[in-house]
Structures are given as C-alpha cells and as structure tokens.
Amino acid sequence: MRSLQAPAHWRRLALVSDLHLGAQAPRTTAGFLRWLRGEAARADALLLLGDVFETWIGDDLLQQQPADEHHEVCAALAELGSRGCFVAVQRGNRDFLLDGAFSRHCGARLLDDPCLLELGGQRIVLSHGDALCIDDHAYMRWRETCRDPAWQARVLAQPLALRRQQAAAAREQSRQAQAAQQPSDADPAEARRWMLREGANWMIHGHTHRPREHWQDGQLRQVLSDWDLDDAAASRAQVLWLRPARAWVRVDRETPAT
Template sequence: MASPDASRLATPELLAPTAWRTLEFVSDVHLSADEPATAAAWSSYLAHTQADAVFVLGDLFEVWIGDDQCTTGDSFTQACTQALHQLSQRTALFFMHGNRDFLAGQDLMQACGAQLLADPTVLVWGPERVLLSHGDALCLDDVRYMAFRAQVRSADWQHAFLAQSLPKRQALARQLRLQSQQEQAQRLDAGQSWADVDHAAADQWLQGTGCQWLLHGHTHRPAHHLLASGRHREVLSDWDARALPPRAEVLRLHLQPGAPSRLERHALL
C-alpha cells in the first residue's frame, strides 16, 4: 500500500508561469462512446475555454487499456485526442492518471499535446502552492482497492497486461470493472459507505508539501472541506450529462498578483 509519507517525500512541483491568470481543473469526465451527451459537453468545453491552463485530474476516459487505442482506428478515441490537441495549441494542457486511465502513456500525451503529471503534484504559482491529485491514493479505508491499486500500478503487472492483444485487454478490463461493481455492492450491502478520502492523510499530504489547498476528484462527491489544520480539500465533480440535473463542472482558479486567489465552481450544463 502506498503510504502518504512515502509519496510526499518526492512530490514533484510544477512551476506555473507568473503570467497565468485563470486555471481550470476537471476530473472524472469518464469519456466513452456509450455516453455521447457527456462527450459533446466535453468537446464544447474544450472549444470554448479561455483558461491559460487546463488540468485533467484523472479519469478523463472511462477506460484506457493502452496507447495503441489511439492508433487502432477507433473513431471516438481519435476525436477525443484531436479535440485535446486543438486545445493544446492555445492552452497549456496537463493530464494526471485516474484509476480508469492509469495506463495512459507518452503516446497518448503526444497525440493530445498534454504533459503528464505525477500524482500528487504541487502546482506553484508565485507564493501559491496547490496540491493536485486524482484522490484514489487517499481512500485508505478501502483496503481491497488499495491492494488492487498497488498491483496494477506495478511495472510487472502493466508490462504483462500491455503484452496481451487489444481484445484480451478489453475483456480483462470489462471483468475488472464487473468485479469492482460487485465489490462496491458488497460494501453497500454490508452497511459500509463508498470509500472516501481520509482526512488525516490529506492533511498530512498538505502539511508535508507546504500547501494550503488540495484539489482532487475520484470520489464523485463535490464539496469543500475544511481540515483540522485549517487547510482545505476541494473535491471536483464527475461529469454525467444524462443525470438529472446534469453534471459537467470545472473548478476555476483565478490568480492575481498581490491579491488573494479565488476558487470557483462553474457548471457547464
């Protein structure tokens, strides 16, 4: 299991240009050809955003089983990467792995014009230090998931998985998804709630990296939490254009020299 202490020791930093004024954060869009309305909302967002930088904090794709998905003629994936690449021509674009798309690699980054960020990463802009994460590594009470996470993030597992044919990987991904749904159902039957971020661990990450804010997704529980130390945890929403009401949200960080930074949620649907 990845401990918070181990991951904070070498937390990478991203130095943001001081000219940046508006940064946008999204996560858990879960792009899939089966959800055209969400994909349309996402394309519209990419076409219209005025941000200086867009940060995708994991689970952009419902599933990513290897970068050869880019080159197999799957028109949905190609449309997704082209739209991101167009955005990257006018906006800095960053991508962090989620638990669905942790196999996204450098070929996909190149196709999208994106820079891959480690999880977690400290975003540094002048005096501001903001910790970015997908969030799943902090869901410590889901012991089975943490063990699974450690397994699938290992180089050996990924090497063996990627060596399989695309249809085999698709079948295995479906099987893993089904297994995860069954485990979630068992948790709910046993009276346990869905796993959530551990507040003490989040606070430890923040203190260890000298950050006041943690921005993350994964839990699909958009909220602001004030932690015991007075630091903040801001949770991004997932996207689902077919939900009632529909969910498609960006978190916008406004930066102004000499003035306090402002964070606001912006609903796109």
C-alpha cells in the same frame, strides 16, 4: 511532472476530473467535447485530475482504426494545446495506463500524483484522490498491483482486443462491488499528511464524486465534481476555475454550458 510552476502570464486555470468519457457515456463525451472546443478557450491551462476516460487499455489504442471517442477527445485536447493552452493530465484509477504515447499524441503533459502546483504564491497539492482512500484496503492492494511496471508490461503485451474484453469484465465487476458497499471516501488525516509533506495548506482532488470544500486546521481541501450528462435524473458537470490575482487566487466552481 512532480511539480508545476505556473508562469506569471497564466490568468485562468481550469481544473476538471472524473469525466469517465467513453462509449458508455455519449452525452457526457459530447458535452465535454463541446466545452473543450468552446469555453475551454478562455483557459491558459487545463489540468485534468484523473479518470478522464472510463477505461484506457493502453496508448496503442490510438493507432487502432476505426477512430472512436478516445481518438476524438485526444484530437480536441491536441487542438486546444495548439491554440496555446497548457494541457496536463493526471492518471486516475480507471485510466491509470495513460502514458508517454498518449502524452505526445495530445501534446499533454503527464502530472505525477500528487503534483505540487505553485500558483500566485500558493502551494496547491493536486491529486486524483484514489490514493487518499486508505480505508479501502482491497483497493489499495489493487492500486499497488496495477501501478507496478512489470504488471503493466504483461498486460500491455496482450492484444488490444483481449485487453478490451478484460477492461469490460473489470468494469462490470467494479460496478457490482460498488453497488454492494458504501463508496470509499478520502481520509482527512491522510490528506493533511500529504499537505504537510509538501509545505502546502491547499489540496484539490477528485475521485470521490463528493464535491465540496473541506476546511480543517487552516487547510483547505477542495473536491471536484464528476461529470455525468447521461444521468437524466442528476445531470452534472463542473469546472473549477483558478484565477491568480496580486496576493490571492480567486476560485469559482462553474457549471459549463454543455
């Protein structure tokens, strides 16, 4: 979806990103599942802004048995949706292969990146945030490659087991690259251009794992926190709640009880 018009009856929207769920993060995965089955019930809409999963090797993994954390998370999203919550997912730089079969399986809508959310008279640009890190030229080149439909079709034509190995190798490579260099950050001027293009003065994104509010020239850019309950020294999880009121939108960052 290129834009999302919030219906008037939405009173509470929950925004989350960068959960990086998977077998490598058992506590985070269990914590998010608890949140989905518990506190998330308060939300009229749940918007997941990318990197829900640490890796996503293709929607056909949902047909494979035995079921794993991916199946469990999808079942919990579908359950939340069946209770009346609108669930939408944006692709991140790790789970960029999320597609239509996942969407149907979970009853979740796929949001384009960027996607314009219209809520309580506000125009809010939603993005994962990786495409804002324009200084990272190597990553921007890789992004162009891996978002190319022809490249994706070639990858998805390979057996799941092979894709699983490739994803593990790519993850290890990226872990080493990250250790060797300063992590890239969103470019403020690029974010400003995106907002101007959408006629918006508010943007919410994740990806950089640097949660804070950036005010600049009358524009607000809110960066979501990642979740990591497996990191004993710096355990973290956060939900950004938006609550439209008559002429404004109330914003709260909340640490869920996981």
